[in-house]
Amino acid sequence: MPIHPGMPVYRNREEKRPAFAVTRDFDAQGAGVRETRVSLDTHTGTHVDAPLHLFPDGTGVDRLPLEALVGPCRVLDLTGVPGGIRAADLAPHGVRAGEFVLLKTRNSLREGFDPSFVYLTAGAAAFLAGRGVRGVGIDALGIERDQPGHPTHRTLLGRGIVVLEGLRLGTVPPGEYWLAALPLRLIGLDAAPARVVLVEMR
Amino acid sequence: MPIHPGMPVYRNREEKRPAFAVTRDFDAQGAGVRETRVSLDTHTGTHVDAPLHLFPDGTGVDRLPLEALVGPCRVLDLTGVPGGIRAADLAPHGVRAGEFVLLKTRNSLREGFDPSFVYLTAGAAAFLAGRGVRGVGIDALGIERDQPGHPTHRTLLGRGIVVLEGLRLGTVPPGEYWLAALPLRLIGLDAAPARVVLVEMR
Numbered sequence: 001m002p003i004h005p006g007m008p009v010y011r012n013r014e015e016k017r018p019a020f021a022v023t024r025d026f027d028a029q030g031a032g033v034r035e036t037r038v039s040l041d042t043h044t045g046t047h048v049d050a051p052l053h054l055f056p057d058g059t060g061v062d063r064l065p066l067e068a069l070v071g072p073c074r075v076l077d078l079t080g081v082p083g084g085i086r087a088a089d090l091a092p093h094g095v096r097a098g099e100f101v102l103l104k105t106r107n108s109l110r111e112g113f114d115p116s117f118v119y120l121t122a123g124a125a126a127f128l129a130g131r132g133v134r135g136v137g138i139d140a141l142g143i144e145r146d147q148p149g150h151p152t153h154r155t156l157l158g159r160g161i162v163v164l165e166g167l168r169l170g171t172v173p174p175g176e177y178w179l180a181a182l183p184l185r186l187i188g189l190d191a192a193p194a195r196v197v198l199v200e201m202r
Numbered sequence: 203m204p205i206h207p208g209m210p211v212y213r214n215r216e217e218k219r220p221a222f223a224v225t226r227d228f229d230a231q232g233a234g235v236r237e238t239r240v241s242l243d244t245h246t247g248t249h250v251d252a253p254l255h256l257f258p259d260g261t262g263v264d265r266l267p268l269e270a271l272v273g274p275c276r277v278l279d280l281t282g283v284p285g286g287i288r289a290a291d292l293a294p295h296g297v298r299a300g301e302f303v304l305l306k307t308r309n310s311l312r313e314g315f316d317p318s319f320v321y322l323t324a325g326a327a328a329f330l331a332g333r334g335v336r337g338v339g340i341d342a343l344g345i346e347r348d349q350p351g352h353p354t355h356r357t358l359l360g361r362g363i364v365v366l367e368g369l370r371l372g373t374v375p376p377g378e379y380w381l382a383a384l385p386l387r388l389i390g391l392d393a394a395p396a397r398v399v400l401v402e403m404r
Contacts, residue, residue: 002264004389015225020391023217023243030258033352034392039241041225045387056232062204066399070382150235180272180382182397185247187206189222190236195384195397197268 001045001166003193008113009044010141016041042191043141048183049163053190054153059160060188068134068162073100073179073198075172078118081105085120087127097132100162100179108139108170119144122151129159137164137181137196167196176201203247203368205395210315211246212343218243244393245343250385251365255392256355261362262390270336270364275302275381275400277374280320283307287322289329299334302364302381310341310372321346324353331361339366339383339398369398378403 001007009016018040026032042061043049048069051058076093078085085103095101105118117140120128125144128136136143136156143165144152156163164181178199183192203209211218220242228234244263245251250271253260278295280287287305297303307320319342322330327346330338338345338358345367346354358365366383380401385394 002387002389020388026258031351033255033355034258035255036244036388036391036393037241038244038388038391039239042238042240053235053237056228056236070399070401149233153235180384180399182382182384182399184386184395184397185204186222186238186240187204189238189240191238193386195386197272197382197384199272 001168003040003045007045008111008141010113011115012113016044018044040193042186042189042193043165044193046166046168046196047191047193048181049153049157049165049191050189051157051160054150054157058157061183061190061192062185062187064162064183068100069181069183071100071179072176073102074176075102075104075169075174077174078103078105081118083116083118085118085124087124090124090127095128095131095133099133100135100137101128101133102137102164102167102169103139104169104172104174105139108168113141117142117145120152122147122155125152125155129155129161133161135162135164137167139167139169141166164194164196172198203370205242205247209247210313210343212315213317214315218246220246242395244388244391244395245367246395248368248370248398249393249395250383251355251359251367251393252391253359253362256352256359260359263385263392263394264387264389266364266385271383271385273302273381274378275304276378277304277306277371277376279376280305280307283320285318285320287320287326289326292326292329297330297333297335301335302337302339303330303335304339304366304369304371305341306371306374306376307341310370315343319344319347322354324349324357327354327357331357331363335363337364337366339369341369341371343368366396366398374400
Protein backbone atom coordinates (compact mmCIF):
# COMPACT_ATOMS: atom_id res chain seq x y z
CA MET A 1 0.00 0.00 0.00
CA PRO A 2 1.22 3.50 -0.71
CA ILE A 3 1.88 5.32 2.60
CA HIS A 4 0.67 8.93 2.83
CA PRO A 5 -1.50 11.05 5.15
CA GLY A 6 -4.70 10.39 3.16
CA MET A 7 -4.30 6.60 2.92
CA PRO A 8 -6.90 4.13 4.26
CA VAL A 9 -6.48 3.37 7.97
CA TYR A 10 -8.19 0.81 10.19
CA ARG A 11 -11.80 1.79 10.87
CA ASN A 12 -10.94 5.27 9.51
CA ARG A 13 -9.55 6.31 12.91
CA GLU A 14 -7.96 9.74 12.44
CA GLU A 15 -5.25 9.12 15.05
CA LYS A 16 -3.97 6.24 12.92
CA ARG A 17 -3.14 8.42 9.93
CA PRO A 18 0.54 8.85 9.02
CA ALA A 19 1.95 12.38 9.27
CA PHE A 20 4.86 13.82 7.25
CA ALA A 21 6.82 16.94 8.31
CA VAL A 22 9.70 18.43 6.31
CA THR A 23 12.55 19.12 8.76
CA ARG A 24 15.15 20.48 6.35
CA ASP A 25 14.65 21.93 2.89
CA PHE A 26 16.25 23.55 -0.16
CA ASP A 27 16.99 27.27 -0.11
CA ALA A 28 15.49 29.73 -2.61
CA GLN A 29 18.22 28.83 -5.12
CA GLY A 30 17.48 25.11 -4.84
CA ALA A 31 20.69 24.36 -2.92
CA GLY A 32 20.80 22.14 0.15
CA VAL A 33 18.86 18.98 0.87
CA ARG A 34 15.39 17.90 1.89
CA GLU A 35 14.72 15.66 4.87
CA THR A 36 11.43 14.61 6.44
CA ARG A 37 10.12 13.27 9.74
CA VAL A 38 7.47 10.57 9.53
CA SER A 39 5.02 9.51 12.23
CA LEU A 40 3.05 6.33 11.72
CA ASP A 41 1.46 3.37 13.48
CA THR A 42 3.16 -0.01 13.50
CA HIS A 43 0.01 -1.38 11.79
CA THR A 44 0.01 1.15 8.93
CA GLY A 45 -0.63 -0.07 5.39
CA THR A 46 1.16 -3.26 4.42
CA HIS A 47 2.62 -4.60 7.67
CA VAL A 48 3.74 -7.66 9.60
CA ASP A 49 2.22 -8.53 12.98
CA ALA A 50 4.43 -10.01 15.69
CA PRO A 51 3.32 -12.30 18.55
CA LEU A 52 3.77 -9.27 20.86
CA HIS A 53 0.68 -7.73 19.22
CA LEU A 54 -1.47 -10.35 21.02
CA PHE A 55 0.71 -11.84 23.75
CA PRO A 56 2.30 -9.68 26.50
CA ASP A 57 5.35 -11.97 26.57
CA GLY A 58 5.41 -12.52 22.81
CA THR A 59 8.24 -12.03 20.37
CA GLY A 60 8.83 -8.56 18.91
CA VAL A 61 8.76 -7.96 15.16
CA ASP A 62 12.57 -7.67 15.00
CA ARG A 63 12.86 -11.32 16.07
CA LEU A 64 10.82 -12.83 13.25
CA PRO A 65 13.07 -15.15 11.25
CA LEU A 66 14.07 -13.88 7.82
CA GLU A 67 13.75 -17.45 6.54
CA ALA A 68 10.00 -17.17 7.07
CA LEU A 69 9.71 -13.74 5.45
CA VAL A 70 11.73 -14.46 2.32
CA GLY A 71 11.18 -17.44 0.01
CA PRO A 72 8.55 -19.23 -2.06
CA CYS A 73 4.90 -18.33 -1.66
CA ARG A 74 1.56 -18.95 -3.33
CA VAL A 75 -1.26 -16.53 -4.06
CA LEU A 76 -4.64 -18.25 -3.62
CA ASP A 77 -7.73 -17.03 -5.45
CA LEU A 78 -10.43 -16.41 -2.84
CA THR A 79 -12.20 -13.65 -4.72
CA GLY A 80 -15.35 -15.76 -4.71
CA VAL A 81 -15.69 -15.63 -0.91
CA PRO A 82 -18.06 -12.86 0.25
CA GLY A 83 -17.36 -12.60 4.00
CA GLY A 84 -15.33 -14.81 6.30
CA ILE A 85 -12.97 -17.30 4.66
CA ARG A 86 -13.70 -20.76 6.06
CA ALA A 87 -11.62 -23.94 6.14
CA ALA A 88 -13.88 -25.33 3.39
CA ASP A 89 -12.84 -22.44 1.14
CA LEU A 90 -9.16 -23.29 1.63
CA ALA A 91 -9.30 -27.09 1.48
CA PRO A 92 -9.53 -27.30 -2.35
CA HIS A 93 -6.25 -25.37 -2.66
CA GLY A 94 -4.14 -28.23 -1.23
CA VAL A 95 -2.17 -26.13 1.27
CA ARG A 96 1.14 -27.78 2.24
CA ALA A 97 3.49 -27.61 5.24
CA GLY A 98 5.99 -24.77 5.04
CA GLU A 99 4.00 -22.75 2.52
CA PHE A 100 3.46 -19.01 2.76
CA VAL A 101 -0.03 -18.39 1.43
CA LEU A 102 -1.34 -15.01 0.32
CA LEU A 103 -5.12 -14.76 0.28
CA LYS A 104 -6.35 -12.74 -2.68
CA THR A 105 -9.91 -11.63 -1.96
CA ARG A 106 -12.33 -9.09 -3.28
CA ASN A 107 -10.72 -6.63 -0.80
CA SER A 108 -8.04 -6.09 -3.48
CA LEU A 109 -10.67 -4.77 -5.88
CA ARG A 110 -11.77 -1.99 -3.51
CA GLU A 111 -10.16 1.28 -2.47
CA GLY A 112 -10.60 2.76 1.01
CA PHE A 113 -11.42 1.04 4.29
CA ASP A 114 -14.42 -1.28 4.06
CA PRO A 115 -15.82 -2.20 7.51
CA SER A 116 -17.19 -5.47 6.09
CA PHE A 117 -13.83 -6.57 4.65
CA VAL A 118 -13.21 -10.23 3.85
CA TYR A 119 -11.28 -11.89 6.71
CA LEU A 120 -9.93 -15.26 7.88
CA THR A 121 -12.26 -17.05 10.30
CA ALA A 122 -10.95 -18.75 13.44
CA GLY A 123 -11.74 -22.13 11.90
CA ALA A 124 -9.76 -21.36 8.76
CA ALA A 125 -6.82 -20.14 10.87
CA ALA A 126 -6.86 -23.46 12.76
CA PHE A 127 -6.96 -25.29 9.43
CA LEU A 128 -3.89 -23.42 8.14
CA ALA A 129 -2.03 -23.88 11.44
CA GLY A 130 -2.80 -27.60 11.26
CA ARG A 131 -1.32 -27.76 7.78
CA GLY A 132 1.86 -26.15 9.13
CA VAL A 133 2.08 -23.07 6.94
CA ARG A 134 4.94 -20.68 7.67
CA GLY A 135 2.94 -17.53 6.92
CA VAL A 136 -0.42 -16.12 5.91
CA GLY A 137 -1.04 -12.82 4.14
CA ILE A 138 -4.28 -11.02 3.37
CA ASP A 139 -5.36 -7.97 1.40
CA ALA A 140 -7.12 -6.29 4.33
CA LEU A 141 -5.74 -4.07 7.10
CA GLY A 142 -6.75 -6.81 9.54
CA ILE A 143 -6.73 -10.60 9.13
CA GLU A 144 -9.91 -10.84 11.24
CA ARG A 145 -12.82 -8.71 12.44
CA ASP A 146 -15.63 -9.01 14.96
CA GLN A 147 -14.31 -12.21 16.55
CA PRO A 148 -14.19 -11.73 20.37
CA GLY A 149 -10.73 -12.51 21.78
CA HIS A 150 -9.04 -12.34 18.36
CA PRO A 151 -8.86 -16.13 17.84
CA THR A 152 -7.47 -15.91 14.29
CA HIS A 153 -4.54 -13.79 15.43
CA ARG A 154 -4.00 -15.93 18.54
CA THR A 155 -3.99 -19.20 16.62
CA LEU A 156 -1.52 -17.99 14.00
CA LEU A 157 0.80 -15.81 16.11
CA GLY A 158 0.72 -18.33 18.98
CA ARG A 159 2.27 -20.93 16.62
CA GLY A 160 4.89 -18.59 15.20
CA ILE A 161 3.13 -18.25 11.86
CA VAL A 162 3.88 -14.91 10.17
CA VAL A 163 0.83 -12.68 9.68
CA LEU A 164 1.01 -10.22 6.82
CA GLU A 165 -1.76 -7.63 6.53
CA GLY A 166 -2.62 -4.80 4.13
CA LEU A 167 -1.44 -6.47 0.91
CA ARG A 168 -2.63 -5.16 -2.46
CA LEU A 169 -3.13 -8.06 -4.86
CA GLY A 170 -5.47 -6.56 -7.47
CA THR A 171 -2.96 -6.90 -10.30
CA VAL A 172 -1.45 -10.18 -9.12
CA PRO A 173 -2.57 -13.40 -10.86
CA PRO A 174 -2.94 -16.38 -8.48
CA GLY A 175 0.01 -18.76 -8.56
CA GLU A 176 3.53 -19.31 -7.30
CA TYR A 177 6.03 -16.53 -6.63
CA TRP A 178 9.16 -15.76 -4.67
CA LEU A 179 8.22 -13.49 -1.74
CA ALA A 180 10.25 -10.82 0.00
CA ALA A 181 8.19 -9.42 2.90
CA LEU A 182 10.52 -7.08 4.75
CA PRO A 183 9.29 -5.26 7.86
CA LEU A 184 11.31 -2.39 9.31
CA ARG A 185 13.63 -3.72 12.01
CA LEU A 186 11.82 -1.99 14.90
CA ILE A 187 13.28 -3.37 18.10
CA GLY A 188 10.80 -4.88 20.55
CA LEU A 189 7.61 -3.65 18.87
CA ASP A 190 4.30 -5.39 18.19
CA ALA A 191 4.38 -4.96 14.38
CA ALA A 192 6.14 -3.03 11.64
CA PRO A 193 5.28 -1.50 8.29
CA ALA A 194 6.78 -3.60 5.52
CA ARG A 195 7.58 -3.38 1.84
CA VAL A 196 6.46 -6.58 0.18
CA VAL A 197 7.30 -7.71 -3.34
CA LEU A 198 6.60 -10.80 -5.38
CA VAL A 199 9.11 -12.01 -7.94
CA GLU A 200 7.91 -14.10 -10.88
CA MET A 201 9.74 -17.43 -11.09
CA ARG A 202 10.58 -18.78 -14.51
CA MET B 203 20.53 -1.48 11.41
CA PRO B 204 18.27 -2.16 14.35
CA ILE B 205 15.86 0.79 14.82
CA HIS B 206 15.31 1.99 18.39
CA PRO B 207 15.51 5.26 20.34
CA GLY B 208 19.15 4.71 21.35
CA MET B 209 20.49 3.82 17.90
CA PRO B 210 23.26 5.77 16.16
CA VAL B 211 21.99 8.82 14.28
CA TYR B 212 23.77 11.20 11.90
CA ARG B 213 26.20 13.46 13.78
CA ASN B 214 24.47 12.34 17.00
CA ARG B 215 21.72 14.94 16.51
CA GLU B 216 19.12 14.34 19.20
CA GLU B 217 16.21 15.47 17.01
CA LYS B 218 17.03 12.64 14.60
CA ARG B 219 16.39 9.90 17.14
CA PRO B 220 13.41 7.60 16.58
CA ALA B 221 10.66 7.70 19.20
CA PHE B 222 8.27 4.88 20.12
CA ALA B 223 4.95 5.44 21.96
CA VAL B 224 2.55 2.65 22.95
CA THR B 225 -0.97 3.75 21.90
CA ARG B 226 -2.94 0.69 22.96
CA ASP B 227 -1.98 -2.02 25.43
CA PHE B 228 -2.99 -5.19 27.24
CA ASP B 229 -5.18 -4.96 30.33
CA ALA B 230 -4.13 -6.24 33.76
CA GLN B 231 -5.23 -9.77 32.78
CA GLY B 232 -3.16 -9.72 29.60
CA ALA B 233 -6.19 -9.42 27.31
CA GLY B 234 -6.37 -7.00 24.39
CA VAL B 235 -3.65 -5.98 21.98
CA ARG B 236 -0.58 -3.78 21.86
CA GLU B 237 -0.08 -1.11 19.20
CA THR B 238 2.65 1.52 18.90
CA ARG B 239 3.21 4.86 17.18
CA VAL B 240 6.65 5.39 15.69
CA SER B 241 8.28 8.70 14.77
CA LEU B 242 11.44 8.64 12.69
CA ASP B 243 13.45 10.48 10.05
CA THR B 244 13.40 9.31 6.44
CA HIS B 245 17.20 8.93 6.76
CA THR B 246 17.09 6.69 9.85
CA GLY B 247 19.32 3.62 9.99
CA THR B 248 19.45 1.55 6.81
CA HIS B 249 17.69 3.69 4.20
CA VAL B 250 17.38 4.54 0.51
CA ASP B 251 17.93 8.10 -0.75
CA ALA B 252 15.78 9.41 -3.61
CA PRO B 253 16.73 12.14 -6.12
CA LEU B 254 14.31 14.44 -4.21
CA HIS B 255 16.84 14.45 -1.34
CA LEU B 256 19.15 16.63 -3.50
CA PHE B 257 17.02 17.97 -6.36
CA PRO B 258 13.86 20.06 -5.73
CA ASP B 259 12.20 18.55 -8.80
CA GLY B 260 13.64 15.07 -8.22
CA THR B 261 11.83 11.76 -8.02
CA GLY B 262 10.37 10.66 -4.68
CA VAL B 263 11.42 7.41 -3.02
CA ASP B 264 8.14 5.70 -3.96
CA ARG B 265 9.04 6.06 -7.66
CA LEU B 266 12.33 4.16 -7.52
CA PRO B 267 12.04 1.11 -9.79
CA LEU B 268 11.80 -2.22 -7.98
CA GLU B 269 13.99 -3.73 -10.72
CA ALA B 270 16.88 -1.64 -9.37
CA LEU B 271 16.23 -2.52 -5.72
CA VAL B 272 15.85 -6.27 -6.15
CA GLY B 273 18.32 -8.50 -7.98
CA PRO B 274 21.97 -9.53 -8.11
CA CYS B 275 24.55 -7.51 -6.21
CA ARG B 276 28.19 -7.70 -5.19
CA VAL B 277 29.83 -6.86 -1.87
CA LEU B 278 33.26 -5.28 -2.43
CA ASP B 279 35.97 -5.47 0.22
CA LEU B 280 37.15 -1.89 0.91
CA THR B 281 38.11 -2.48 4.52
CA GLY B 282 41.67 -1.42 3.66
CA VAL B 283 40.63 2.14 2.80
CA PRO B 284 41.11 4.53 5.72
CA GLY B 285 39.15 7.65 4.66
CA GLY B 286 37.61 8.58 1.33
CA ILE B 287 37.19 5.76 -1.22
CA ARG B 288 38.79 6.87 -4.51
CA ALA B 289 38.33 5.63 -8.08
CA ALA B 290 41.71 3.91 -7.77
CA ASP B 291 40.37 1.85 -4.86
CA LEU B 292 37.44 0.64 -6.99
CA ALA B 293 39.19 0.05 -10.32
CA PRO B 294 40.74 -3.34 -9.33
CA HIS B 295 37.27 -4.72 -8.59
CA GLY B 296 36.19 -4.71 -12.25
CA VAL B 297 32.83 -3.00 -11.75
CA ARG B 298 30.39 -3.73 -14.60
CA ALA B 299 27.34 -1.99 -16.10
CA GLY B 300 24.10 -2.82 -14.30
CA GLU B 301 25.80 -3.98 -11.11
CA PHE B 302 24.61 -3.04 -7.63
CA VAL B 303 27.76 -2.69 -5.53
CA LEU B 304 27.81 -2.68 -1.74
CA LEU B 305 30.93 -1.10 -0.26
CA LYS B 306 32.10 -2.98 2.82
CA THR B 307 34.41 -0.69 4.78
CA ARG B 308 35.82 -0.49 8.25
CA ASN B 309 32.63 1.37 9.22
CA SER B 310 31.04 -2.07 9.58
CA LEU B 311 33.50 -2.95 12.33
CA ARG B 312 32.47 -0.02 14.52
CA GLU B 313 29.40 0.71 16.63
CA GLY B 314 28.00 4.20 17.08
CA PHE B 315 28.33 7.27 14.87
CA ASP B 316 31.93 8.00 13.83
CA PRO B 317 32.36 11.57 12.47
CA SER B 318 35.36 10.41 10.39
CA PHE B 319 33.46 7.58 8.70
CA VAL B 320 34.71 6.10 5.44
CA TYR B 321 32.83 7.63 2.49
CA LEU B 322 32.70 7.66 -1.31
CA THR B 323 34.60 10.58 -2.86
CA ALA B 324 33.16 12.62 -5.73
CA GLY B 325 35.77 11.11 -8.05
CA ALA B 326 34.79 7.57 -7.11
CA ALA B 327 31.11 8.40 -7.60
CA ALA B 328 31.89 9.68 -11.12
CA PHE B 329 33.84 6.47 -11.76
CA LEU B 330 30.87 4.28 -10.72
CA ALA B 331 28.42 6.41 -12.70
CA GLY B 332 30.68 6.06 -15.74
CA ARG B 333 30.63 2.29 -15.36
CA GLY B 334 26.83 2.39 -15.36
CA VAL B 335 26.08 0.75 -12.01
CA ARG B 336 22.42 0.54 -11.03
CA GLY B 337 23.05 1.12 -7.32
CA VAL B 338 25.65 1.81 -4.64
CA GLY B 339 25.39 0.92 -0.97
CA ILE B 340 27.65 1.84 1.93
CA ASP B 341 27.92 0.92 5.61
CA ALA B 342 27.76 4.53 6.86
CA LEU B 343 24.73 6.72 7.58
CA GLY B 344 25.95 8.99 4.76
CA ILE B 345 27.63 8.09 1.46
CA GLU B 346 29.73 11.27 1.68
CA ARG B 347 30.90 13.87 4.19
CA ASP B 348 32.60 17.25 4.12
CA GLN B 349 32.28 17.71 0.35
CA PRO B 350 30.71 21.15 -0.35
CA GLY B 351 27.65 20.89 -2.59
CA HIS B 352 27.28 17.11 -2.01
CA PRO B 353 28.85 16.07 -5.34
CA THR B 354 28.77 12.33 -4.56
CA HIS B 355 25.01 12.41 -3.96
CA ARG B 356 24.43 14.69 -6.96
CA THR B 357 26.41 12.51 -9.34
CA LEU B 358 24.68 9.30 -8.31
CA LEU B 359 21.11 10.52 -7.74
CA GLY B 360 21.30 12.78 -10.81
CA ARG B 361 21.82 9.68 -12.94
CA GLY B 362 19.11 7.61 -11.31
CA ILE B 363 21.57 5.39 -9.46
CA VAL B 364 20.10 4.00 -6.23
CA VAL B 365 21.92 5.14 -3.06
CA LEU B 366 21.68 2.81 -0.09
CA GLU B 367 23.05 4.07 3.25
CA GLY B 368 23.37 2.67 6.75
CA LEU B 369 24.15 -0.93 5.80
CA ARG B 370 25.70 -3.31 8.33
CA LEU B 371 28.14 -5.65 6.59
CA GLY B 372 30.35 -6.80 9.46
CA THR B 373 29.31 -10.44 9.15
CA VAL B 374 29.01 -10.46 5.35
CA PRO B 375 31.88 -12.00 3.33
CA PRO B 376 32.64 -10.10 0.10
CA GLY B 377 31.17 -11.75 -3.00
CA GLU B 378 27.98 -12.14 -5.00
CA TYR B 379 24.48 -12.21 -3.53
CA TRP B 380 20.89 -11.65 -4.42
CA LEU B 381 19.77 -8.32 -2.92
CA ALA B 382 16.35 -7.25 -1.69
CA ALA B 383 16.56 -3.60 -0.59
CA LEU B 384 13.01 -2.57 0.21
CA PRO B 385 12.27 0.99 1.34
CA LEU B 386 8.88 1.84 2.83
CA ARG B 387 6.58 3.11 0.10
CA LEU B 388 6.43 6.70 1.41
CA ILE B 389 4.72 8.79 -1.25
CA GLY B 390 6.64 11.82 -2.47
CA LEU B 391 9.38 11.78 0.16
CA ASP B 392 13.15 12.33 -0.11
CA ALA B 393 14.16 8.93 1.34
CA ALA B 394 12.76 6.00 3.29
CA PRO B 395 13.95 3.55 5.92
CA ALA B 396 14.47 0.15 4.34
CA ARG B 397 14.91 -3.45 5.34
CA VAL B 398 17.73 -4.92 3.31
CA VAL B 399 18.66 -8.59 3.04
CA LEU B 400 21.21 -10.56 1.09
CA VAL B 401 20.42 -14.06 -0.08
CA GLU B 402 23.29 -16.47 -0.73
CA MET B 403 23.20 -17.87 -4.26
CA ARG B 404 24.15 -21.49 -4.78
